[in-house]
Structure formats: structure tokens, C-alpha cells
Amino acid sequence: MEPEAGTNKTAVAEFILLGLVETPELWPVVFVLFLFAYLVTVGGNLSILAAIIHEPKLHTPMYFFLGNLSVLDMGCISVTVPSMLSRLLLRTQAISYSACLVQLFFFHLLVGVDCFLLTAMAYDRFLAICRPLT
Numbered sequence: 001m002e003p004e005a006g007t008n009k010t011a012v013a014e015f016i017l018l019g020l021v022e023t024p025e026l027w028p029v030v031f032v033l034f035l036f037a038y039l040v041t042v043g044g045n046l047s048i049l050a051a052i053i054h055e056p057k058l059h060t061p062m063y064f065f066l067g068n069l070s071v072l073d074m075g076c077i078s079v080t081v082p083s084m085l086s087r088l089l090l091r092t093q094a095i096s097y098s099a100c101l102v103q104l105f106f107f108h109l110l111v112g113v114d115c116f117l118l119t120a121m122a123y124d125r126f127l128a129i130c131r132p133l134t
Contacts, residue, residue: 014094017087024091031088038081045070065121072117075110079103 021030052058052067083103087093095103 012097014096015100017093017095020084027088027091031085034081034088035085038077038085041077042074045074061124062121065117065124068117069114069121072110072114076107076114079106079110 021027048070049067052063080103083095083099087095
């Protein structure tokens with residue numbers, strides 16, 4: 001497909017990310033804060049998974065859904081935060097077009113599955129309340 005006459009025939013190769021921290025002196029502080037929040041979130045979700053797997057009393061459908069929700073939450077945060085942390089650590093503000101597209105795809109995929117899982121959890125609770133033991 002040929003470009004139309006009068007166009008400059010350029011393509012987007014990368015995006016420049018602006019707006020999080022404008023002063024480079026604050027980048028290490030922001031890096032430490034986001035790293036701490038990421039580690040706490042992943043640690044909390046891993047502890048939920050460990051408790052569900054280790055305790056036989058928690059092998060019920062509700063906790064099965066909760067374990068899957070923990071995995072999806074770890075996936076959602078692991079798609080975005082490590083990329084941001086690496087850019088803060090390397091002091092670069094650019095992300096390639098393909099990396100941005102891949103990150104966007106996986107984030108939307110995981111959030112979509114998260115919505116379906118929350119819908120299934122709500123329906124499970126609805127059935128447990130409205131039709132117990134049937």
C-alpha cells in the first residue's frame with residue numbers, strides 16, 4: 001500500500017514518557033517507593049497463594065477463585081511496574097513502539113480475564129446465597 005501524495009512517510013518508532021517525575025533528582029526516591037510497593041504487592045499475593053495451597057480447608061471454589069485472582073493481580077502489576085522501574089533506573093524516558101504495544105496487549109488481556117473472574121466470583125456468591133445446598 002503506497003502512502004498518499006503529500007505525506008511525509010514517517011512512522012512512530014518510540015514514545016517519550018513524561019509526567020511522572022520532572023526532576024531527575026527525585027527518580028531514585030520514586031524508584032525506591034515503586035519497588036517497595038511492587039514487592040509488597042507481589043509478596044502479599046504470593047502469601048495468599050501459599051495459604052490457599054498449603055491449607056486443605058481452603059480447597060473450596062471461593063478460594064480457588066481467590067487464588068486465581070491473586071495470580072492475575074500479580075500478572076497485571078508485573079506487566080507494567082518492572083518496565084517503569086527499569087526506565088527509572090536507567091534514566092531513560094523512551095519506550096519503543098513494539099514494547100508499548102506488547103505491554104498494552106498483555107495488560108488488557110489480564111485485566112479482561114480479571115473482569116471475567118470477578119463476574120464468576122459474583123455469580124458463585126449469588127448462587128451460594130440464593131440457592132444454598134441445591
